[in-house]
Amino acid sequence: MTKIRVRPQSGFGRLGSDPVLAAAGLVLAGLALLAVFAPWAAPYDPLDVNLAQALLPPSGSHWLGTDPLGRDVLSRLMFGTRISLLVGLIAVSVAVLIGTAVGAVAGFAGGRVDTVLMRAVDVMLAFPDIFLLLTVIAMLGPSIYVIMAVIGLTGWMGVARLVRAEVLSLKEREFVQASRTLGASTWRLLTRHLIPNAMGPVLVAATLGVGGAILTESALSFLGLGVQPPEPSWGNILNEGRVALGVAWWLIVPPGLAILITVLAFYIVGEGLRDALRRR
Amino acid sequence: MRSDGANLLAVDQLSVTYTGRGARTPAVRNVSFTVGQGEVVALVGGSGSGKSTVALALTRLLPPDAEVEGRVLLEGEDLLAASEPALRRARGGRIAYVFQDPATSLNPVLTVGEQLREMIEQHTDQRGRAARDASVEWLGQVGIPEPERRLGAYPHEFSGGMQQRVMIAMALAARPALLVADEPTTALDVTVQVQVLRVLRELQQRLGLSVLLITHDLLIVERLAHRVVVMDRGEAVEAGDVATVFAQPRHPATRLLLESRPALPLGGAHG
Numbered sequence: 001m002t003k004i005r006v007r008p009q010s011g012f013g014r015l016g017s018d019p020v021l022a023a024a025g026l027v028l029a030g031l032a033l034l035a036v037f038a039p040w041a042a043p044y045d046p047l048d049v050n051l052a053q054a055l056l057p058p059s060g061s062h063w064l065g066t067d068p069l070g071r072d073v074l075s076r077l078m079f080g081t082r083i084s085l086l087v088g089l090i091a092v093s094v095a096v097l098i099g100t101a102v103g104a105v106a107g108f109a110g111g112r113v114d115t116v117l118m119r120a121v122d123v124m125l126a127f128p129d130i131f132l133l134l135t136v137i138a139m140l141g142p143s144i145y146v147i148m149a150v151i152g153l154t155g156w157m158g159v160a161r162l163v164r165a166e167v168l169s170l171k172e173r174e175f176v177q178a179s180r181t182l183g184a185s186t187w188r189l190l191t192r193h194l195i196p197n198a199m200g201p202v203l204v205a206a207t208l209g210v211g212g213a214i215l216t217e218s219a220l221s222f223l224g225l226g227v228q229p230p231e232p233s234w235g236n237i238l239n240e241g242r243v244a245l246g247v248a249w250w251l252i253v254p255p256g257l258a259i260l261i262t263v264l265a266f267y268i269v270g271e272g273l274r275d276a277l278r279r280r
Numbered sequence: 281m282r283s284d285g286a287n288l289l290a291v292d293q294l295s296v297t298y299t300g301r302g303a304r305t306p307a308v309r310n311v312s313f314t315v316g317q318g319e320v321v322a323l324v325g326g327s328g329s330g331k332s333t334v335a336l337a338l339t340r341l342l343p344p345d346a347e348v349e350g351r352v353l354l355e356g357e358d359l360l361a362a363s364e365p366a367l368r369r370a371r372g373g374r375i376a377y378v379f380q381d382p383a384t385s386l387n388p389v390l391t392v393g394e395q396l397r398e399m400i401e402q403h404t405d406q407r408g409r410a411a412r413d414a415s416v417e418w419l420g421q422v423g424i425p426e427p428e429r430r431l432g433a434y435p436h437e438f439s440g441g442m443q444q445r446v447m448i449a450m451a452l453a454a455r456p457a458l459l460v461a462d463e464p465t466t467a468l469d470v471t472v473q474v475q476v477l478r479v480l481r482e483l484q485q486r487l488g489l490s491v492l493l494i495t496h497d498l499l500i501v502e503r504l505a506h507r508v509v510v511m512d513r514g515e516a517v518e519a520g521d522v523a524t525v526f527a528q529p530r531h532p533a534t535r536l537l538l539e540s541r542p543a544l545p546l547g548g549a550h551g
Contacts, residue, residue, distance in 0.1 A: 174384035181341055181379075182450065183372030183402060192398070196389045 024268035031262060035082045044072035046079040047230050055248050065250040067240060076232035077254055083233040084262065087148050087217040088210040094152025096206050099159025104195055106160070107167030108186070118164070121157045129154045133220065142225050151213045159205055166198035204274045211266030218259050234259050287353075288490045289315040289338075289458055294350035296333050296342065307333045310350070311516045313509045315458065318488040322501040322522070324537060325511035331494045334511075335460050338492075339371045355457060373403040376451035380463040382443035386435035392419075392446050393431030396453055403454035418449040423479050441472035445479060452483065462494045477503055498541045502526070510534045 034041060043063075050070035058065045064073040106117040133150050140146045170176060176193050184193070214234075220226035221235025229236050234255045241251025296308040308330040315321045323331045336342050338352050339359060352359040359370060379385050387395060396415040400406050406414050412431070419427030422445040435443055444464065451459055464480065465473040481504055484491055493505055501508055501522060508525050510518040512533035518525060529535045 174379065174381060175387045178377070178379055178385040178447075179387070181336075181339070181371055181377040182399060182454070183368050183370075185368060188398075188402075192390065193387050197387070 018272065021268060021272040024265040024272070027261060027265040028269060031081055031085060031265075034078055035085045038078045038082050042072075042075035042078045044075040046071060046075040046232050048072070055244060057248070058250050064254050065248065067237075067248075067251055068244055073237070073250060073254060076237055077234070077258055080232045080234045080237060080255065080258070083144065083227055083231070084214050084217060084259075087144060087151070087227075087233075088214040088266075090148045091151035091155065091213040091217075092206050092209040094149065095155040095209060096159055096202060097156075098152070099156035100163050100195060100198075100202065102156065103160035103163025103165075104167050104190055104198070107164040108171060108190060108194065110168075114164070117160075121160050124154070124157050127154075133216075134225070137220070137225050142220075142228055144227050144231075147217055147220060147226050151216050155209060155213065158209075159202055162201045162205055163195070163198050166201060167194050170194050170197050200277045201274075204270055204277065207266055207270035207273055211263040211270070214259065214266070215263055287314040288317045288319075288355060289492070290351075290353040291334070291338070292351040292353065294334060294337060294348070294352065296330070296337050297347040297349075298345055299347055300345040307346075307514055308337065309514045311509075311511070311514075312350075313516060313519060315490055315492055317490055319507065320484060320489075320491040320493055320505045322493045322495060322505035322508045323511060324495060324498065324501055324508060325533070326496055326537070328513075329511040329533075330514040331511050332462055335377070335462050335492065335494050338460065339375050340367055341371070369403075372399065372451075372454050372456070374456055375458045375460060376454055376456035378444070378447050378451050378459065378461045378464050381467040382447045383435070383440060383467070385447055386443060388435055391432050391434055392438070393433075396431075396446075396450055399450050400453050403456075414453060415449075418453045419446070421452070421483065422446070422449045423475075424449075439472075440468050441475055444468060444472075444476050448476075448479065448483070452487075452489075458490050458492060460492045460494070463496075464493075465500065466495070466497070473500075480504060496537070498526070498537055510537070 048071060050066075053062075053066050053070035054068050056062055056066045056070075062072050062074070064077065067073055067076070102117055102121070106114045132154055136150050137146060171189075171194060176189060179189060179193055217226055217233065218235035218238070221233045222239045224236070224239060226235055227233035229240065237255040238252060241248065241255070244251055290312075291314070292312050294308060294311045295306070298305040298307055311330070311334055313321065313323075323334060325331045333342065333346075337346075337348050338354075340348065342348065348360060350360065354370070354374060359367065359375075362370065386392070390398075393412070393415055396418060397411045400411040400414050404411075404414075415431060416427045419430060424430055424442060424445055430438075435446070438446060448464075461480065465476050468476060477500060480491075483489060484504070491504070493500070495501060505522050507520065508522050509516050510525070510531060510533060512531070517531040518529070518534050525534065526538060529538055
């Protein structure tokens with residue numbers, strides 16, 4: 001007989017004993033602060049064009065230099081943090097909502113409902129995401145909202161499978177049976193007993209998913225299909241820097257590193273959460 | 281304390297047959313018994329005798345491949361003929377269950393207070409503050425120290441005995457007409473068993489609870505029950521007052537159960 005123990009402190013305890021995990025956690029906390037306080041932290045207006053100051057290398061007044069239009073790269077990166085985190089979080093929230101609903105219903109209902117929903121998941125998984133993304137963007141036009149929606153709508157299948165698997169085993173557990181004998185309705189069983197107990201692995205998947213969503217957003221923006229200039233995102237800063245690649249390394253390296261470090265931090269924290277859950 | 285007036289529960293010719301995979305497997309055959317108001321009736325028998333099946337059949341909690349026949353009259357109303365919404369209100373609200381293993385019967389991610397309040401809000405008209413106060417009171421009733429403080433604790437922060445007290449509190453908080461206790465102490469340490477039994481007996485006497493006690497342990501029957509129904513291979517083979525049945529067992533299954541009882545000086549039901 002297994003006793004499950006939910007010890008929130010086990011996760012945080014590990015943060016202290018694992019320096020890499022702790023660093024990744026700090027990076028994410030720092031990014032979140034930066035995103036929230038970008039208007040106050042940024043030294044310049046990220047949209048402020050000043051052709052007299054174009055393509056300046058990093059210096060005391062422009063720590064990361066300026067772009068071909070004379071905009072401050074550091075300020076643009078800081079505002080880009082907002083876009084990237086927002087897209088990542090909202091896209092993953094959409095995916096988690098849809099995935100949890102589909103997975104919980106499939107796992108709980110079983111039988112034909114389960115078969116139909118899971119085949120739908122297979123179809124979605126077999127569908128090439130990038131074409132779907134391009135088609136939808138071609139139809140609706142590139143915007144940050146379309147990006148969030150499309151990344152979310154193509155990313156829920158993994159969550160659905162996870163939640164279904166959890167619900168399948170949870171619904172046989174005694175406390176679920178017990179609350180049924182005490183008169184709990186199907187809705188209450190799902191929302192109070194099954195879904196909350198299935199959230200551990202979903203949290204891990206969501207953390208990893210945010211990293212993936214940020215990467216997708218950067219790629220789309222780099223291709224000019226994502227966040228539209230002059231609004232800065234890490235991907236389109238890279239894209240704008242592409243033309244001056246030979247002369248201005250400071251347009252490419254900082255946004256590239258920002259993407260790398262952020263995505264890496266999400267993956268490390270995601271893995272850390274997975275370990276913490278496995279350990280309990 | 282014991283009133284032999286109207287029967288609270290009358291089970292009449294109850295049969296359960298499993299029909300899975302083409303084969304018909306009878307699990308319970310023509311079982312009849314009654315539980316009076318304020319009475320404790322024990323359903324005893326070895327493993328596989330069908331006693332737990334009877335308990336679950338009362339509110340049609342068996343899997344869909346189980347065929348249930350007969351009548352289950354609770355306060356005169358046949359539950360086997362009741363609609364699904366009426367049954368759901370009856371589950372927990374009119375017939376509440378306490379199961380064997382409290383460690384797995386409580387939801388690990390909700391606090392004890394949340395789970396109690398849920399029961400109260402679902403089955404009584406107390407809401408919010410009143411439901412919270414009622415939760416505190418029920419935790420106190422089952423002998424949990426500092427009930428106010430323990431409301432915010434999670435199930436794993438309780439010992440096995442305390443968890444079972446919480447389960448009892450949850451079952452009783454809905455003010456059911458009948459409490460079904462299915463092996464309520466089997467998963468507990470022997471010393472804890474005694475404490476939980478004491479709580480059950482005290483509550484039964486103080487609140488005049490009607491209890492259907494399901495167990496294979498005759499010591500528990502002696503301590504708690506007024507009447508006993510012995511089941512063997514799906515049939516009720518012997519019934520009567522605890523003292524009478526234990527003094528003069530007539531059916532071999534009853535004798536077997538009595539012989540397998542450890543000889544401990546624990547005293548009688550009402551001593």
